[in-house]
Amino acid sequence: MSRKNLNIGLFGFGVVGLGLYEVLQKTPALKANITNICVKDKNKDRAISADNFTFDKDDILNDPNINVVVELIDDADAAFEIVSAALKKGKAVVSANKKMVAEHFTELLQLQKEYNVPLLYEAAACASMPIIRNLEEYYDNDLLESIEGIVNGSTNYILTKTFAENLSYEQALKQAQDLGFAESNPILDTGGFDAKYKLLILLAHAFGYIAKPEDLFNIGINNIGDLELKYAKEKGLKIKLVAQAYKGTDGTLSAFVIPKFVTPDDRLYHVDDVFNGMITKTSFADTHFFVGRGAGSYPTASAVLSDISALSYDYRYEYKKIYREENLKLTDDVELKVLLRHKKEDSEALKLKFNTVEEAYTNHDSGYLTGNITLSNLKELEAGNTGGHSFILISVLSEKDATTPAFAIA
Ligand SMILES: NC(=O)c1ccc[n+]([C@@H]2O[C@H](COP(=O)([O-])OP(=O)(O)OC[C@H]3O[C@@H](n4cnc5c(N)ncnc54)[C@H](OP(=O)(O)O)[C@@H]3O)[C@@H](O)[C@H]2O)c1
Incomplete structure (x- = not known):
């Protein structure tokens, strides 16, 4: 099975976002490019040049070339807005935001089903320790x-x-x-x-x-x-x-x-x-x-990277145990x-x-x-x-x- 090319719109460039940016530079085999990065603070110094950034979420959400949204922000309410809008636009999503996933679990499940798009969040539980996919699959x-x-x-x-x-x-x-x-x-x-x-x-x-x-x-x-x-x-x-x-x-x-x-x-x-x-x-x-x-920059980014990699093979959670009722x-x-x-x-x-x-x-x-x-x-x-x-x-x-x-x- 060949990997899909992934064009990533990244939200957040803090501890985990910057970690992901650096980790992606070191994994060229994964055909995943960060196309645009949305952050909040216009006055902050950034580790990379300013032309990589936008402050308008719609620059990512409305970009038809972006097929994956990676949400790494520290505001659960804004994260839910971004993630739900991305899923509705048919973009696959990776998130590390446990508060957002936990508070909106049922709605996020419904959105994935309705728009037939995956949402992966391995980093949201135990960061680098691969527990969600093991519980889900094994x-x-x-x-x-x-x-x-x-x-x-x-x-x-x-x-x-x-x-x-x-x-x-x-x-x-x-x-x-x-x-x-x-x-x-x-x-x-x-x-x-x-x-x-x-x-x-x-x-x-x-x-x-x-x-x-x-x-x-x-x-x-x-x-x-x-x-x-x-x-x-x-x-x-x-x-x-x-x-x-x-x-x-x-x-x-x-x-x-x-x-x-x-x-x-x-x-x-x-x-x-x-x-x-x-x-x-x-x-x-x-x-x-x-x-x-x-926790930590690279360890958490490694779990996000694993989800991005899984998306390149069209992996999604099937939620088998939930649907077994x-x-x-x-x-x-x-x-x-x-x-x-x-x-x-x-x-x-x-x-x-x-x-x-x-x-x-x-x-x-x-x-x-x-x-x-x-x-x-x-x-x-x-x-x-x-x-x-x-x-x-x-x-x-x-x-x-x-x-x-x-x-x-x-
Ligand atoms: N740190 C960890 O070890 C760790 C481990 C597991 C999971 N997580 C999860 O990963 C996520 C990110 O954590 P972090 O530690 O990287 O946070 P952080 O260092 O505080 O960085 C947060 C980033 O989000 C951006 N941001 C906030 N609100 C935004 C908005 N409305 N639109 C666009 N960008 C916005 C900030 O922009 P500015 O740069 O402009 O301020 C900043 O770049 C959180 O959900 C956290 O729970 C973190």
């Missing part, structure tokens, strides 16, 4: 039992630095931003929203389930305090922000993003810095483990073993929400307790959280085969 729905992983490079970088170099949360966040790993708006990363958008995309390709962002529960790393860090360090654990989904045998699916204590025998323990890692569990193959750089139901009826750090005076009221309490400790102003709680009770407590408490997952109890076993609390 795993058959009924074989895949769970996915569990670190899907956000910047929070993993921050947590790694906090543990390994004893940096404060603020110092580590600043480093991640300076290196181009963190989004312009850090709460998207640190609040677990970016991880949730990625989980939403992964759910569609892993289990054929289309969630809305508000359906999926997320806790980020922004409330993690010294007590939890000290607790982890004393027990030889690390804290990782983990996105996970389990398919029950009764047609249910549980999916959430929560910081988790991981033990040294967990493969995710060794996924540090800006790397992402994902464990897939299947009925017959046991587990697979994917790992790769989850298995009608999975999202459930909060899951029991989790957690550590809850809280203000001293809240201790007794919080205990009432737990099914069992294993360990409870308080000092003069704060304390923690460990025990089992349902996801629905945890959600209720978190909804009223004004920063006074934080949850760290120890293990998922309802899933008999959860990929990481609980560790013993001394």
